[in-house]
Amino acid sequence: MNTSFYNGVIGIKTHQTGIDLVSENISNLETTAYKSVEPDFSTIFSTVLNGGYSDSVFSDIGLGSSVVSTTVDLSQGSLLSTDNNFDMAIEGEGWFGVQKGDETFFTRDGSFTLDDNGDLVNAKGYYLLGTPANNIAPITLSQDKLDKFGQIYQDGAMSNEATYQILPTNEIDLASVDSQSKINLPDILYYPPVPTTKIDYKANLDPTILTKIDPSTGEEIEIPNVEHFTTYLISPEGKRDILDMTFTKRIPQQQSGSVWDATIQILEDSGIKYDPDTDYDTTKYKIDENRKIVYQIVDSQTGVLSFDYNGALVSNTIPTLSNSGVALNLNLGTPLDSSVQNSGYNGLTSLKDNNFTESVRSNGKVEGFLTNYGVNENGEVVAEFTNGESVPIAKIGVYHFQNDEGLYSVGGSLFQESANSGKPIFYEDDEGNFFNNSKIASGKLEEGNVSLSNALTELIVLQKAYDANAKSITTSDQMIQKAINMKT
Numbered sequence: 001m002n003t004s005f006y007n008g009v010i011g012i013k014t015h016q017t018g019i020d021l022v023s024e025n026i027s028n029l030e031t032t033a034y035k036s037v038e039p040d041f042s043t044i045f046s047t048v049l050n051g052g053y054s055d056s057v058f059s060d061i062g063l064g065s066s067v068v069s070t071t072v073d074l075s076q077g078s079l080l081s082t083d084n085n086f087d088m089a090i091e092g093e094g095w096f097g098v099q100k101g102d103e104t105f106f107t108r109d110g111s112f113t114l115d116d117n118g119d120l121v122n123a124k125g126y127y128l129l130g131t132p133a134n135n136i137a138p139i140t141l142s143q144d145k146l147d148k149f150g151q152i153y154q155d156g157a158m159s160n161e162a163t164y165q166i167l168p169t170n171e172i173d174l175a176s177v178d179s180q181s182k183i184n185l186p187d188i189l190y191y192p193p194v195p196t197t198k199i200d201y202k203a204n205l206d207p208t209i210l211t212k213i214d215p216s217t218g219e220e221i222e223i224p225n226v227e228h229f230t231t232y233l234i235s236p237e238g239k240r241d242i243l244d245m246t247f248t249k250r251i252p253q254q255q256s257g258s259v260w261d262a263t264i265q266i267l268e269d270s271g272i273k274y275d276p277d278t279d280y281d282t283t284k285y286k287i288d289e290n291r292k293i294v295y296q297i298v299d300s301q302t303g304v305l306s307f308d309y310n311g312a313l314v315s316n317t318i319p320t321l322s323n324s325g326v327a328l329n330l331n332l333g334t335p336l337d338s339s340v341q342n343s344g345y346n347g348l349t350s351l352k353d354n355n356f357t358e359s360v361r362s363n364g365k366v367e368g369f370l371t372n373y374g375v376n377e378n379g380e381v382v383a384e385f386t387n388g389e390s391v392p393i394a395k396i397g398v399y400h401f402q403n404d405e406g407l408y409s410v411g412g413s414l415f416q417e418s419a420n421s422g423k424p425i426f427y428e429d430d431e432g433n434f435f436n437n438s439k440i441a442s443g444k445l446e447e448g449n450v451s452l453s454n455a456l457t458e459l460i461v462l463q464k465a466y467d468a469n470a471k472s473i474t475t476s477d478q479m480i481q482k483a484i485n486m487k488t
Helices: 002-027 143-149 452-487
Strands: 037-043 044-051 059-063 065-072 077-081 088-091 094-102 103-107 127-132 136-138 153-156 155-157 162-164 188-191 200-202 210-213 218-222 225-234 240-249 258-271 283-288 292-306 313-316 321-323 324-330 359-362 367-373 380-385 390-396 414-416 439-442 445-446
Touching: 002 037, 002 452, 088 367, 143 367, 153 162, 188 380, 200 225, 225 359, 240 292, 258 283, 258 321, 292 321, 367 390, 367 439
Parallel strands: 088 445, 162 188, 200 324
Antiparallel strands: 037 065, 044 059, 077 445, 088 439, 094 103, 094 127, 103 414, 127 390, 136 162, 153 155, 188 367, 200 359, 210 218, 225 240, 240 258, 258 292, 283 292, 292 313, 321 324, 367 380, 380 390
């Protein structure tokens, strides 16, 4: 009777613990990235009534049960879309790393925002860890550029925030686990202009012989063909200047081909108001009378292009131009060379039957002003600018463990490493480079993985077990009372 009494008491305590765990799961039903906890029950030990290890049959009585451990269900929850670019969810295995002081925690909760200092933090103010690209540097901007960013109200007066410029970076290599740090994103980030240093131009100079009647003699004479092309380029100051190209065919035209004199100019808007009565210096200015714009000539070069009887380019003497002090290489095609594929026809040609489409390729970028931050699926935090450029600033590391279930829960969705989980690691490729094997979904959050229907079922079962244990206590107590009454 005593054994049944104590078994009932221990059973009540055990199933009460189970109810506590299930109720905790239910209470965290809406907690982002919460992982449900399941109790593991086990019998305590048994008392042998008779027999021994040599007997074929044992008769024993158990002495109750207990919760020996809890198991964390690490299955992924559903992904919920949000309006915050810094809300993130890991698609697959892995953990975000967050830091408070010298302590590092791990979580699947990707609810991050920017604090007052521009650092990415979670709701508790813990810093999100990643690998900075170190491609941001302080810069002093002119007032007109600052005005495009706006101003903030600070210390009772209008003052501009700290200003930074971005250095273009194509990709960020994830650093080691021990080298991760917080991610800072400034409010004022400037993309400096990149001047044009190369232009590839493809077009056709029509060699068709043009004639007109000479009014003085009445005879038909040949007149020069003139082809004119323009394209934009970026100056070192970030302005959109014009590359102006004029090609004039020499006459009489050669029987074996054609020769063209070229005048190449770089033009910028002078800001001078057009006046039709003004006699402008043609060595300094070029006038667009249709648009009524006075252009200043930044650089002007001349050269000669020769083409063979098939219209292929055979020589080009146009020198390198100066884009306000920056060398500009104007590529008008590779002169004909039997050892070079497509040479003579990959730039300017001089064909009567023109099947070439005019095209231009150039480098250079106008200045850009920060418009937004985002996160791509590789975990890169990307700055987006008004000039259409997107530059990665940092890479968020996705941590892994040898035994995820061995992580130590510190409440909510936060965990810490333990001796059972092992040290955090990053996955490595064959060359020893760290990488994220799981994708990161921006603008989404992982919901908790608690199943309400399962939790309610478990709650009912535990409640019935609790009631049954209570009944066994009552029954044992009644039997003890009867035994006492029989003796008296």
